[in-house]
Amino acid sequence: MRWMVGLAVLALCIICGLLGLTAGINLNPDSTVRFVPLWGSVGDWFAGVGTSAAVIVTLWLAEVRRKEMQPKVRIVTRFGDLIVKEKRTVNVFVRIISCGGQPANVTGVSIRSPHTKQVVSLRSTVPVSTDLPANLGYGQVATLIYELPTLVALAVFVREKCGGRSNDLEICVQTTLEEFYSPIDLGIIKEIAKRV
Template identity: 30%
Template sequence: MSWHNQKKILLAVAVILIALLSFAIGVSFGTSYDNGSLINVLFPALGVVGNWIAGIGAIAAVFTSLWLADNQRKLNSEEIDVKFNLVVSPPDMTSRLMVSAVSKGNRPANVKSLSIYSANSTVAMWVKDLDPQSSHLPIVMPYGHDASFLLVRGIESYINSYVKEHCDGKYSSLRIQLNTTLGSFFVPFSSEILKHLRNAGANKSS
């Protein structure tokens, strides 16, 4: 169960306990008021309050331990900041697609491949080749290390074909994925990149 779901459950239990505590106190004081025996009921009620507070404290301790465990898990996991941009490169200075990545986790990231995926498709497009100026795959990225993956010239036509043949012609929800041995990190295609793809397709048609 994820930390987010655990937090919801613990908060719900805490709210239920507080509601039951409030109900018990209200019943106790209501009974004492009717019977005119406030002192005889007040001290037992305070004892019950102490037990409830101890229970809430135990829940808070569980909450804290789970939070610390989740933070430790995050510290020991891969964390990569991924960016997907248009760049220009000499000598022709034409627009190119490039993926930039920075490792921010304590655990080194073993990056295996790049792929393009869309929620409108059941398959992903594997980015097979990279420009010679690019960082090479696979690559191990310890904390603080970065890499730049420059996609080859003409890959726009392959992406447009992928969209046409596997995504029902829909460019929405396209994303680039950086795949490691433990997971994937992705970033959506920006409006500028989508415009670049459409322009490349129009230029090819003309």
């Protein structure tokens, strides 16, 4: 995008230079060599400017379209109970919603903190959880469910690697092209803080 602006500025400088040269020669013909660039008709100039503008707009639209077509995901985290076959368990729920122009191939989920360079990779063992890797088309959802041992592992991570600070934790969803980050739900952070 910046190169298109630079190209437009360069073209404008060249046109202004030629206009200045022509004005200088026509206003002071005695002290200069008799050379006036052939400007052509006004219609030719409008056609040239219009064509250049059309090329610039086309390149800009192509760049916008390319960015819109990138895979994007929205991440929602929640803390709650899961009841399977009359058995209630405490779980962390991570919903990954594909909202980009291309399918998102989700390959992993991890937790990171600005207080350390290390991350905790999350693996779900709950049978009703979505298996990874998961290819999500537009509007499709992957629900990952993590049991109580995951909270314990996160509490150990916060205590040993983050100095007990759990308020800045982020969840990271890895896809084949990009990583997406989202803050963790306060309910999860409170549960981690209880176990630190």
